[in-house]
Amino acid sequence: MTSTTIDAAVREVRARGLRASAARRLVLTALLAADQPVSAEEVASGLRGRTAPSDLGSVYRNLDTLERAGVVRHLHAPHGPSLYTLARDNEAGYLSCVRCGEMRAADRATLAGVRAALRDSAGYEGAFLSFPIVGVCGTCRP
Amino acid sequence: MTSTTIDAAVREVRARGLRASAARRLVLTALLAADQPVSAEEVASGLRGRTAPSDLGSVYRNLDTLERAGVVRHLHAPHGPSLYTLARDNEAGYLSCVRCGEMRAADRATLAGVRAALRDSAGYEGAFLSFPIVGVCGTCRP
DNA sequence: ATACTTGCAAATGATTTGCCAGTGT
DNA sequence: ACACTGGCAAATCATTTGCAAGTAT
Numbered sequence: 001m002t003s004t005t006i007d008a009a010v011r012e013v014r015a016r017g018l019r020a021s022a023a024r025r026l027v028l029t030a031l032l033a034a035d036q037p038v039s040a041e042e043v044a045s046g047l048r049g050r051t052a053p054s055d056l057g058s059v060y061r062n063l064d065t066l067e068r069a070g071v072v073r074h075l076h077a078p079h080g081p082s083l084y085t086l087a088r089d090n091e092a093g094y095l096s097c098v099r100c101g102e103m104r105a106a107d108r109a110t111l112a113g114v115r116a117a118l119r120d121s122a123g124y125e126g127a128f129l130s131f132p133i134v135g136v137c138g139t140c141r142p
Numbered sequence: 143m144t145s146t147t148i149d150a151a152v153r154e155v156r157a158r159g160l161r162a163s164a165a166r167r168l169v170l171t172a173l174l175a176a177d178q179p180v181s182a183e184e185v186a187s188g189l190r191g192r193t194a195p196s197d198l199g200s201v202y203r204n205l206d207t208l209e210r211a212g213v214v215r216h217l218h219a220p221h222g223p224s225l226y227t228l229a230r231d232n233e234a235g236y237l238s239c240v241r242c243g244e245m246r247a248a249d250r251a252t253l254a255g256v257r258a259a260l261r262d263s264a265g266y267e268g269a270f271l272s273f274p275i276v277g278v279c280g281t282c283r284p
Numbered sequence: 285a286t287a288c289t290t291g292c293a294a295a296t297g298a299t300t301t302g303c304c305a306g307t308g309t
Numbered sequence: 310a311c312a313c314t315g316g317c318a319a320a321t322c323a324t325t326t327g328c329a330a331g332t333a334t
Contacts, residue, residue: 021289040324055291062289062322076220081323098269106264113263117255122248123280124147127240131220131276132311138265155287163314182299197316202299204314223298290331296324306315 002088006032009071009086016069026054027062028071028086037075037083037103076133077103078134093128097137146229151213151228156229157212163223168196169204170213172226179236179245180224189234220276235270239279 003009008052009028010020018024030043030051038047040060046053063084066072073087083103092108111128118124126133145151151170152162160166172193174186180189188195205226208214213230220238225245231283234250253270260266268275 007155019288023290023334039297057325058290061326064325065289072272078218094207095264095266097266098273110263113259114256117259118275118277121252122275124237124239124275124277125283126232126275126277128277131240133260133264133266133275134273135260135266135270141265141267141280161313163308165315183297199300199317200315203301206300207314286332286334287331288331291329293318293327295326297325298322300319300321302319303317304315308313309311 002090003071003086004032012071013066013069016071018065018069023054023058024062024066026052027059027066031072031084031086032084036131037077037085039083041081041082069137073129075103075129076131078132091129093126093139094132096132096134097140098134099140102137103132144171145213145228146174154213155211158213160207160211160258165196165200166208168194169201169208171216173226173228176227179219179227179234181223181225183223183284185226191199196210215271217245217271218273220274233271235268236273236274237279239282240276241282244279245274 003012005023006079009032010025013020013024014071027043030047033047033050040056040063040132044054044056063072063074067074070087072084074082074084075094077083078098090107091105092111093106094103095106114133116127118126145154145155148167148171150172152167155162155166169185172180172189175189182205186196186198186201205214205216209216212229214226216224216226219225220240232249233247234253235248236245237248238245243277256275257268260268273280
Protein backbone atom coordinates (compact mmCIF):
# COMPACT_ATOMS: atom_id res chain seq x y z
CA MET A 1 0.00 0.00 0.00
CA THR A 2 0.98 3.59 0.52
CA SER A 3 1.85 4.37 -3.10
CA THR A 4 3.16 7.87 -3.56
CA THR A 5 3.06 8.23 -7.33
CA ILE A 6 0.40 7.51 -9.93
CA ASP A 7 2.62 4.90 -11.52
CA ALA A 8 3.04 3.02 -8.27
CA ALA A 9 -0.67 3.25 -7.60
CA VAL A 10 -1.45 1.95 -11.10
CA ARG A 11 0.88 -0.99 -10.51
CA GLU A 12 -0.89 -1.62 -7.19
CA VAL A 13 -4.23 -1.61 -8.93
CA ARG A 14 -3.14 -3.98 -11.69
CA ALA A 15 -1.51 -6.27 -9.15
CA ARG A 16 -4.96 -6.57 -7.61
CA GLY A 17 -6.42 -7.73 -10.93
CA LEU A 18 -8.16 -4.45 -11.72
CA ARG A 19 -7.94 -2.41 -14.89
CA ALA A 20 -6.16 0.91 -14.87
CA SER A 21 -8.85 2.85 -16.68
CA ALA A 22 -8.77 6.60 -17.16
CA ALA A 23 -11.52 7.18 -14.61
CA ARG A 24 -9.72 4.98 -12.11
CA ARG A 25 -6.43 6.84 -12.55
CA LEU A 26 -8.29 10.04 -12.06
CA VAL A 27 -9.56 8.97 -8.68
CA LEU A 28 -6.08 7.84 -7.66
CA THR A 29 -4.54 11.09 -8.87
CA ALA A 30 -7.00 13.07 -6.80
CA LEU A 31 -6.36 11.01 -3.68
CA LEU A 32 -2.60 11.39 -4.19
CA ALA A 33 -2.98 15.13 -4.64
CA ALA A 34 -5.13 15.55 -1.55
CA ASP A 35 -3.27 15.96 1.71
CA GLN A 36 -6.31 15.04 3.76
CA PRO A 37 -9.25 12.68 3.38
CA VAL A 38 -11.64 14.02 0.74
CA SER A 39 -15.25 13.41 -0.22
CA ALA A 40 -16.41 11.69 -3.41
CA GLU A 41 -17.92 14.99 -4.46
CA GLU A 42 -14.57 16.75 -4.12
CA VAL A 43 -12.83 14.04 -6.13
CA ALA A 44 -15.46 14.28 -8.88
CA SER A 45 -15.20 18.08 -8.92
CA GLY A 46 -11.47 17.82 -9.43
CA LEU A 47 -10.31 19.25 -6.11
CA ARG A 48 -11.12 22.79 -7.21
CA GLY A 49 -9.13 22.66 -10.43
CA ARG A 50 -6.14 20.73 -9.13
CA THR A 51 -7.22 17.51 -10.87
CA ALA A 52 -9.58 16.70 -13.74
CA PRO A 53 -13.30 16.46 -12.99
CA SER A 54 -15.28 13.28 -13.64
CA ASP A 55 -18.61 11.60 -13.19
CA LEU A 56 -19.73 11.40 -9.57
CA GLY A 57 -21.38 8.00 -9.94
CA SER A 58 -18.22 6.52 -11.40
CA VAL A 59 -16.16 8.07 -8.65
CA TYR A 60 -18.32 6.38 -6.03
CA ARG A 61 -18.03 3.08 -7.88
CA ASN A 62 -14.29 3.36 -8.20
CA LEU A 63 -13.75 4.38 -4.63
CA ASP A 64 -15.72 1.33 -3.62
CA THR A 65 -13.79 -0.96 -5.96
CA LEU A 66 -10.47 0.44 -4.82
CA GLU A 67 -11.46 0.05 -1.21
CA ARG A 68 -12.34 -3.61 -1.71
CA ALA A 69 -8.93 -4.00 -3.31
CA GLY A 70 -7.30 -2.52 -0.21
CA VAL A 71 -5.93 0.57 -1.96
CA VAL A 72 -8.39 3.05 -0.53
CA ARG A 73 -10.07 3.54 2.83
CA HIS A 74 -13.14 5.53 3.67
CA LEU A 75 -14.12 7.04 6.96
CA HIS A 76 -17.42 8.21 8.34
CA ALA A 77 -17.20 11.89 9.13
CA PRO A 78 -19.34 13.15 12.03
CA HIS A 79 -21.19 15.51 9.70
CA GLY A 80 -21.43 15.51 5.92
CA PRO A 81 -20.35 12.90 3.41
CA SER A 82 -17.85 10.07 3.88
CA LEU A 83 -14.20 10.88 3.31
CA TYR A 84 -11.71 8.82 1.34
CA THR A 85 -7.93 8.38 1.50
CA LEU A 86 -5.29 6.06 0.16
CA ALA A 87 -4.71 3.26 2.65
CA ARG A 88 -1.46 4.07 4.42
CA ASP A 89 -0.01 1.63 6.88
CA ASN A 90 1.41 4.09 9.35
CA GLU A 91 -2.06 5.26 10.33
CA ALA A 92 -4.10 3.54 13.01
CA GLY A 93 -7.12 5.76 13.29
CA TYR A 94 -8.57 9.24 13.05
CA LEU A 95 -9.69 11.94 15.42
CA SER A 96 -12.34 14.41 14.47
CA CYS A 97 -13.29 17.64 16.22
CA VAL A 98 -17.00 18.41 16.36
CA ARG A 99 -16.31 22.06 16.82
CA CYS A 100 -13.81 22.98 14.12
CA GLY A 101 -14.47 19.97 11.91
CA GLU A 102 -10.83 19.03 11.67
CA MET A 103 -10.15 15.39 10.84
CA ARG A 104 -6.66 14.20 11.62
CA ALA A 105 -4.84 10.91 11.41
CA ALA A 106 -3.33 9.40 14.52
CA ASP A 107 -0.57 6.82 14.57
CA ARG A 108 -0.48 3.60 16.57
CA ALA A 109 1.49 5.09 19.46
CA THR A 110 -0.97 7.92 19.99
CA LEU A 111 -3.92 5.58 19.99
CA ALA A 112 -2.42 2.78 22.04
CA GLY A 113 -3.66 4.11 25.38
CA VAL A 114 -7.17 4.68 24.13
CA ARG A 115 -7.33 1.23 22.59
CA ALA A 116 -6.12 -0.38 25.80
CA ALA A 117 -8.53 1.53 28.03
CA LEU A 118 -11.40 0.68 25.71
CA ARG A 119 -10.51 -2.98 25.71
CA ASP A 120 -10.12 -3.09 29.48
CA SER A 121 -13.20 -1.11 30.41
CA ALA A 122 -15.65 -2.36 27.83
CA GLY A 123 -14.13 -5.28 25.95
CA TYR A 124 -14.28 -3.35 22.71
CA GLU A 125 -11.69 -3.28 19.97
CA GLY A 126 -11.86 0.22 18.45
CA ALA A 127 -12.45 0.57 14.70
CA PHE A 128 -10.92 4.01 14.45
CA LEU A 129 -9.76 3.74 10.86
CA SER A 130 -13.35 3.72 9.65
CA PHE A 131 -15.06 5.52 12.53
CA PRO A 132 -13.04 8.38 13.93
CA ILE A 133 -13.03 9.16 17.61
CA VAL A 134 -15.16 12.27 17.83
CA GLY A 135 -14.68 14.97 20.42
CA VAL A 136 -13.44 18.49 20.98
CA CYS A 137 -9.81 19.08 20.13
CA GLY A 138 -7.29 20.85 22.31
CA THR A 139 -7.38 24.12 20.42
CA CYS A 140 -11.17 24.30 20.39
CA ARG A 141 -11.43 23.56 24.08
CA PRO A 142 -10.78 26.72 26.17
CA MET B 143 -34.19 15.36 32.98
CA THR B 144 -34.69 11.64 33.10
CA SER B 145 -38.48 11.68 33.33
CA THR B 146 -39.96 8.23 33.67
CA THR B 147 -43.65 8.96 33.06
CA ILE B 148 -45.49 10.92 30.38
CA ASP B 149 -46.77 13.32 33.02
CA ALA B 150 -43.29 14.11 34.25
CA ALA B 151 -42.07 14.52 30.69
CA VAL B 152 -44.97 16.85 29.88
CA ARG B 153 -44.11 18.94 32.91
CA GLU B 154 -40.49 19.04 31.73
CA VAL B 155 -41.60 20.20 28.33
CA ARG B 156 -43.85 22.93 29.67
CA ALA B 157 -41.16 24.05 32.08
CA ARG B 158 -39.03 24.67 29.01
CA GLY B 159 -41.69 26.96 27.54
CA LEU B 160 -42.92 24.47 24.95
CA ARG B 161 -46.48 23.35 24.33
CA ALA B 162 -47.51 19.84 25.20
CA SER B 163 -49.27 19.09 21.95
CA ALA B 164 -50.63 15.69 21.03
CA ALA B 165 -47.86 15.03 18.51
CA ARG B 166 -45.25 16.04 21.07
CA ARG B 167 -46.69 13.72 23.70
CA LEU B 168 -46.66 10.97 21.17
CA VAL B 169 -42.95 11.34 20.59
CA LEU B 170 -42.31 11.38 24.33
CA THR B 171 -44.51 8.33 24.85
CA ALA B 172 -42.59 6.42 22.22
CA LEU B 173 -39.23 7.37 23.70
CA LEU B 174 -40.43 6.35 27.16
CA ALA B 175 -41.69 3.05 25.81
CA ALA B 176 -38.48 2.28 23.98
CA ASP B 177 -35.79 0.60 26.02
CA GLN B 178 -33.08 1.54 23.56
CA PRO B 179 -32.36 4.49 21.30
CA VAL B 180 -34.79 4.47 18.37
CA SER B 181 -34.94 6.08 14.94
CA ALA B 182 -37.38 8.82 13.90
CA GLU B 183 -38.91 6.32 11.50
CA GLU B 184 -39.59 3.87 14.32
CA VAL B 185 -41.16 6.59 16.45
CA ALA B 186 -43.40 7.67 13.57
CA SER B 187 -44.39 4.07 12.85
CA GLY B 188 -45.45 3.65 16.46
CA LEU B 189 -42.83 1.14 17.58
CA ARG B 190 -44.60 -1.71 15.78
CA GLY B 191 -47.98 -1.13 17.39
CA ARG B 192 -46.79 -0.30 20.90
CA THR B 193 -47.47 3.42 20.47
CA ALA B 194 -49.62 5.46 18.08
CA PRO B 195 -48.20 6.28 14.64
CA SER B 196 -47.74 9.87 13.46
CA ASP B 197 -46.33 12.04 10.72
CA LEU B 198 -42.63 11.47 10.08
CA GLY B 199 -41.88 15.12 9.32
CA SER B 200 -43.47 16.22 12.58
CA VAL B 201 -41.57 13.57 14.48
CA TYR B 202 -38.30 14.93 13.12
CA ARG B 203 -39.33 18.46 14.01
CA ASN B 204 -40.35 17.48 17.51
CA LEU B 205 -37.27 15.44 18.16
CA ASP B 206 -35.25 18.44 17.15
CA THR B 207 -37.26 20.82 19.31
CA LEU B 208 -37.09 18.49 22.30
CA GLU B 209 -33.37 18.09 21.84
CA ARG B 210 -32.83 21.84 21.86
CA ALA B 211 -34.86 21.90 25.06
CA GLY B 212 -32.54 19.31 26.58
CA VAL B 213 -35.17 16.61 26.94
CA VAL B 214 -33.98 14.41 24.11
CA ARG B 215 -30.60 13.40 22.76
CA HIS B 216 -29.71 11.95 19.40
CA LEU B 217 -26.77 9.85 18.47
CA HIS B 218 -25.14 9.10 15.17
CA ALA B 219 -25.27 5.39 14.51
CA PRO B 220 -22.41 3.93 12.44
CA HIS B 221 -24.86 2.76 9.80
CA GLY B 222 -28.45 3.78 9.16
CA PRO B 223 -30.44 6.67 10.59
CA SER B 224 -29.76 8.65 13.76
CA LEU B 225 -31.15 7.26 16.99
CA TYR B 226 -32.99 9.20 19.69
CA THR B 227 -33.38 8.77 23.45
CA LEU B 228 -34.58 10.73 26.42
CA ALA B 229 -31.63 12.56 27.96
CA ARG B 230 -30.71 10.58 31.07
CA ASP B 231 -28.03 11.89 33.36
CA ASN B 232 -26.55 8.56 34.37
CA GLU B 233 -25.26 7.95 30.86
CA ALA B 234 -21.94 9.27 29.67
CA GLY B 235 -21.65 7.79 26.23
CA TYR B 236 -22.41 4.93 23.91
CA LEU B 237 -20.56 2.02 22.41
CA SER B 238 -21.57 0.54 19.10
CA CYS B 239 -20.44 -2.73 17.56
CA VAL B 240 -19.81 -2.66 13.82
CA ARG B 241 -20.34 -6.37 13.56
CA CYS B 242 -23.59 -7.08 15.43
CA GLY B 243 -24.90 -3.53 15.32
CA GLU B 244 -25.56 -3.40 19.04
CA MET B 245 -25.65 0.08 20.54
CA ARG B 246 -25.26 0.23 24.29
CA ALA B 247 -25.03 2.96 26.87
CA ALA B 248 -21.98 3.22 29.07
CA ASP B 249 -21.81 5.03 32.37
CA ARG B 250 -19.16 7.45 33.51
CA ALA B 251 -17.11 4.85 35.36
CA THR B 252 -16.84 2.59 32.34
CA LEU B 253 -15.74 5.43 30.12
CA ALA B 254 -13.40 7.17 32.53
CA GLY B 255 -10.28 5.34 31.37
CA VAL B 256 -10.99 5.94 27.71
CA ARG B 257 -11.67 9.62 28.31
CA ALA B 258 -8.44 10.01 30.27
CA ALA B 259 -6.31 8.19 27.70
CA LEU B 260 -7.83 10.24 24.91
CA ARG B 261 -7.18 13.49 26.74
CA ASP B 262 -3.61 12.52 27.60
CA SER B 263 -2.60 11.11 24.23
CA ALA B 264 -4.37 13.51 21.92
CA GLY B 265 -5.78 16.40 23.94
CA TYR B 266 -9.30 15.47 22.88
CA GLU B 267 -12.40 15.51 25.03
CA GLY B 268 -14.60 12.69 23.75
CA ALA B 269 -18.17 13.48 22.67
CA PHE B 270 -19.45 9.97 23.18
CA LEU B 271 -23.05 10.92 23.94
CA SER B 272 -23.56 12.06 20.37
CA PHE B 273 -20.93 10.01 18.61
CA PRO B 274 -20.58 6.49 19.95
CA ILE B 275 -17.23 4.78 20.16
CA VAL B 276 -17.35 2.28 17.35
CA GLY B 277 -15.57 -1.03 17.40
CA VAL B 278 -16.05 -4.76 17.72
CA CYS B 279 -17.66 -5.91 20.95
CA GLY B 280 -16.40 -8.71 23.17
CA THR B 281 -18.96 -11.25 22.02
CA CYS B 282 -18.36 -10.58 18.33
CA ARG B 283 -14.61 -10.83 18.71
CA PRO B 284 -13.46 -14.48 18.82
C1' DA C 285 -13.00 -10.94 -28.21
C1' DT C 286 -15.00 -10.27 -24.12
C1' DA C 287 -15.33 -9.19 -19.56
C1' DC C 288 -14.71 -5.07 -17.10
C1' DT C 289 -16.03 -0.03 -17.02
C1' DT C 290 -18.08 4.21 -18.05
C1' DG C 291 -21.53 7.97 -18.25
C1' DC C 292 -25.99 9.35 -17.57
C1' DA C 293 -30.27 9.20 -15.43
C1' DA C 294 -33.49 7.45 -12.39
C1' DA C 295 -34.08 5.34 -7.75
C1' DT C 296 -33.29 5.15 -2.79
C1' DG C 297 -32.89 6.51 2.12
C1' DA C 298 -32.59 10.07 5.55
C1' DT C 299 -33.81 14.41 6.69
C1' DT C 300 -35.33 19.23 5.93
C1' DT C 301 -38.43 22.78 4.56
C1' DG C 302 -42.47 25.67 2.77
C1' DC C 303 -46.98 26.45 3.42
C1' DC C 304 -51.43 26.94 5.24
C1' DA C 305 -54.74 25.08 8.33
C1' DG C 306 -55.36 23.78 13.16
C1' DT C 307 -54.69 24.17 18.32
C1' DG C 308 -52.69 25.02 23.05
C1' DT C 309 -52.44 28.46 26.56
C1' DA D 310 -56.56 35.96 20.12
C1' DC D 311 -52.13 34.65 18.54
C1' DA D 312 -48.09 32.56 18.42
C1' DC D 313 -46.87 27.95 18.30
C1' DT D 314 -47.66 23.41 15.80
C1' DG D 315 -49.31 19.87 12.71
C1' DG D 316 -49.86 17.44 8.37
C1' DC D 317 -48.65 16.92 3.73
C1' DA D 318 -45.92 17.36 -0.22
C1' DA D 319 -41.95 18.90 -2.48
C1' DA D 320 -37.00 19.71 -1.95
C1' DT D 321 -32.34 18.38 -0.62
C1' DC D 322 -28.17 15.67 0.23
C1' DA D 323 -25.47 11.49 -0.04
C1' DT D 324 -25.23 7.39 -2.32
C1' DT D 325 -26.68 3.42 -5.18
C1' DT D 326 -28.19 1.11 -9.26
C1' DG D 327 -29.84 -0.09 -14.13
C1' DC D 328 -28.54 -0.04 -18.61
C1' DA D 329 -26.64 0.58 -23.13
C1' DA D 330 -22.29 2.00 -25.15
C1' DG D 331 -17.17 2.08 -24.73
C1' DT D 332 -12.49 0.20 -23.68
C1' DA D 333 -8.50 -2.25 -21.41
C1' DT D 334 -6.17 -6.40 -21.69
